[in-house]
Amino acid sequence: MNAPPAQAAPAQADRAASRYSPEVAAAIAEECAQAGIELVASLPDDWIAPTIAAFDGDPRFRHVPVNREESAIGLCSGAFLAGTGAMALMGASGLMTLVYAITKINYTYEIPVFILITQRGSLDDVAKFHVSNGLYLDQVMRSIDLPNVTIDSRNRLPLIGEAYAHSRKISRPTVAILSKKLLLGLA
Amino acid sequence: MAMPYRECLAVLAAQRRDELVVTSAGNSSELWHGITGDTERTFYLEASMSMASLFAAGLAEGIPEAQVWAFSGDGAFCMNPGMLMVERDMDLPNLKHFLLSNRAYGSTSNVPLPGRAQNDYAAIARGFGIERVWSFETLGGLEQGFDEAVRSPGHGVIVLELEPVTGKHGSPPMDGPEVKFRFGRYIERTYNRTIFSAPV
Numbered sequence: 001m002n003a004p005p006a007q008a009a010p011a012q013a014d015r016a017a018s019r020y021s022p023e024v025a026a027a028i029a030e031e032c033a034q035a036g037i038e039l040v041a042s043l044p045d046d047w048i049a050p051t052i053a054a055f056d057g058d059p060r061f062r063h064v065p066v067n068r069e070e071s072a073i074g075l076c077s078g079a080f081l082a083g084t085g086a087m088a089l090m091g092a093s094g095l096m097t098l099v100y101a102i103t104k105i106n107y108t109y110e111i112p113v114f115i116l117i118t119q120r121g122s123l124d125d126v127a128k129f130h131v132s133n134g135l136y137l138d139q140v141m142r143s144i145d146l147p148n149v150t151i152d153s154r155n156r157l158p159l160i161g162e163a164y165a166h167s168r169k170i171s172r173p174t175v176a177i178l179s180k181k182l183l184l185g186l187a
Numbered sequence: 188m189a190m191p192y193r194e195c196l197a198v199l200a201a202q203r204r205d206e207l208v209v210t211s212a213g214n215s216s217e218l219w220h221g222i223t224g225d226t227e228r229t230f231y232l233e234a235s236m237s238m239a240s241l242f243a244a245g246l247a248e249g250i251p252e253a254q255v256w257a258f259s260g261d262g263a264f265c266m267n268p269g270m271l272m273v274e275r276d277m278d279l280p281n282l283k284h285f286l287l288s289n290r291a292y293g294s295t296s297n298v299p300l301p302g303r304a305q306n307d308y309a310a311i312a313r314g315f316g317i318e319r320v321w322s323f324e325t326l327g328g329l330e331q332g333f334d335e336a337v338r339s340p341g342h343g344v345i346v347l348e349l350e351p352v353t354g355k356h357g358s359p360p361m362d363g364p365e366v367k368f369r370f371g372r373y374i375e376r377t378y379n380r381t382i383f384s385a386p387v
Contacts, residue, residue, distance in 0.1 A: 076245060
């Protein structure tokens, strides 16, 4: 039996089709590189398709597409103990699945991990199926005392490095949230 | 057939050289600590279900000169079998994933695992494209096949068919941060990595 034919990497395909800004994606990747991030574990979200493609095509990073968000937390947590700067990149829905992994691994062992997510469910998100993120994402993060910062314009992109460093400083996870207008290149 | 759990881990412990080990919740952490007493080269990832092998992958990716063993219980594995997709893509030559199959949620009073009679973990691994897959049901078979399965280079999945553990065994007597610092300090001095003293 023959194996199915190989297909183009999804990240590359999305990059051409996405209306989200490749320039902003490149700027995000640059901030991450400057911060010392070398390994990026990603789950897709339409808003960050160009961002994922940017990491995938940048030799400064080892980009690892993972099967679910908990896998990203496991991988990044192990990477920390190898001395590798790591980041988990995902949509807001992904973070909503991570209460178990964050509290069990990162809080129990005091292992830092930096998580970059989208602000799905915001007022400008037209997807009804992300309404729950708008209603509960902030409350979920507060319920587990998860420090976070919203990045809603290009001049706030340096907060990526600060949030990453803060995670290392406090030996806990931190989150940076990317707004839609930023990712569209409108802010 | 299935191997006695503790005796099987004792075979692995006897064969171990300087490998880093990441254990999973429950039996594998408790018995591995009971057998080895190791507090430096083993990360007891008790507080996790299904994340031990990718935690180990993060180590193996960042320390290619180290050999890394990951222990997954089959209860944890069944919660996230897609971990093998990621392992296959990463294809880390220094990572060996031991799938400890006792067909029960061993750390929670051996509650039976769904599909326990039919689950074919080696077939699942091959189905995800992993080529180096071994399965052992006897201690003699494990000892005989150990070098080929574990010592030869290349990412591999090794399924160990085990009997459920009876009785309760104590957790390693360390809180999470102590596990982290003991393991991390060993990595720093052995592999010349900067972990805790990295500038922020």
